[in-house]
Amino acid sequence: MTMILEDITPVKKILGVQNLITRFYTFDGIVNALSGVSFHLNQGETLGVVGESGSGKSVTMMSLLHLLPVPPARIEGGQAMYYGERDPVDLLKLNKSCISRIRGNHIGFIFQDALSALNPVMTVGNQIGETLIEHLGMSKAAARKRSIELLEYVGIPEPKKRAVSYPHEFSGGMRQRAMIALAIACEPTIIIADEPTTALDVTVQAQIIELVQRLKKEMDMSVIWITHDLGVVAGIADRVMVMYAGHVVETATVDDLFYQPSHPYTIKLLEALPKLGESVHNRLESIEGTPPDLLVRPSHCQFVWRCSLNQKQCWLGVPDNQQISPHHQAACFLDMAKEGV
């Protein structure tokens, strides 16, 4: 099911983000939420984004779609080229009406907490219908019909009845399905899923993952899947990007990331996971310390305090991306060409 990303057909880039910088201006000081994030998304692939809380996963995606409240947030640099239209556009430079056209028609967003993302005083059917009327210019009757179809499509039983219920009448998994229906209503080219299964039970999580995988295939979408669960990433992603304290520390195909991780943080993170089905009881490798304070503007590698391999140069500057193989990059001063860091 998962494609190996060998260049048999030329891959088309659909989103390219360069050096994105987002800061929050708060009373406590300036929070350096993103300090130069670069990545790209290819047509038809699933990009997994992993990192701990506060590493900037959600902020990255919300910056692209102008979903952060300004102030306190401010996007201070970078560009985000979207290639899904006839001419490439820089998402960061778009005005309000242009970005709202992109948001529904081209990029759909699935939030973690469906209950607070949906309008509590509007029926689910109307919420989907509103999107259809706004973005696709459908008539009211057509929108109603289509929203019922969409609910059925995402696997909600009795869609006609459920279309007139309110979000609080849905269970957690159903609510997430309704939100997915909303996100795919205008058949976007990209779906950004921001921890869509974190609040759900594992058996329901498996259902939702299955659903998104199916939709992706049937509608030919590209997916960005934000999660902190490395297990989920292993199952769904083609490529993975690991974030730490506002930086992308490693980008690789899913196999490279799990079997040949390069960045010390990724290596430690994988070692910190207990292995299911392992009968020998090995002590867990833990990463000592905590993530850095983002109020301090980074002047060196952000992982350096917790890194067991740190050297003098790690304290002197922020490391650049190192190309390890065509699809594998890591931001570290250590020589990655050497095996077994």
Added chain:
Amino acid sequence: MTTAPLVRVRNLKKHFPIRKGLIFNRKVGAVKAVDGISFDIRKGETLGVVGESGCGKSTTGRAILHLERPTAGQVIIDGKELTKMTQKEIRKIRPEMQMIFQDSYASFNPRHSIGNIIAEPMQIHTDMDGTKRRARVMELLELVGLNSSHYTRFPHEFSGGQRQRINIARALSLNPKFVVCDEPISALDVSIQAQVINLFEDLQKELGLTYMFIAHDLSMVQYLSDRVAVMYLGKIVELTTRDRLFSCPLHPYTQSLLSAIPIPDPIEERKRKRILLNDEVPSPANPPAGCVFNTRCPIAGPECVAPPEARELYEDHVVVCHKADKKGGSLIPDPE
């Protein structure tokens, strides 16, 4: 490993009444959060309790410690039958049993310093004087990997992982024998989880603690537990040793639960076949008749409308299912 049980739970029930009406406030039903469960926890072992949200795993923990009075059943901890004791008598033996909560922030008084928070149980239950208490707090801070400079700080100054350590220090302040850990690591990041899990393990070895470890993260439960109980809708559906549970689960719910956990290994993930369950967990206020799993069970048959008995199919392997048999392996037929 046949040591005497420290905790003995028999037919434990905890029902929460559903009331309706303002004036008459009649009872119209009950949420059967825990509905007749029995198990033992042996001295020095860790019993993992897993299940999805709403299956009653936290309520079980709270009912055993009598933070909530059980509706029915019997709880015996270290020879003392809690269910027959008065609130006052239970308070006297509280030091022996402690609880660590999931939300480390909500379980502290935000206006108390860490020193006060950890010393408070000693103030109530022992006759230590201030200097002795202070010395003990320092000792505990050291034990959980914090240092004495944290004594005067306040809960909001700590990160989630550190707060969980403080929580552990407080629970250990009275030298308990039995600790109920209610999802102590679910709110933490992966790299911090490992730190706290290692701490739990070290403390158990050092102090000979008995844990009941409640979690929904099966991989952590597998890592830490000696035996595991799987709960579904207020009932235990399977109870066995860690190795048996993960290598040959017998109950169809356990099998689907295990198949749904994502494994951080791409090649494994591609090979796996998921057993997808339909629907979601029914409401515990109105559980299905007979076997509680029969609405979602892929192999439910006509016999499943009757409540199944707990059967010990192997030594130390109890399963509550009509269909499970000694063969083991997957009960659920291949979808293809």
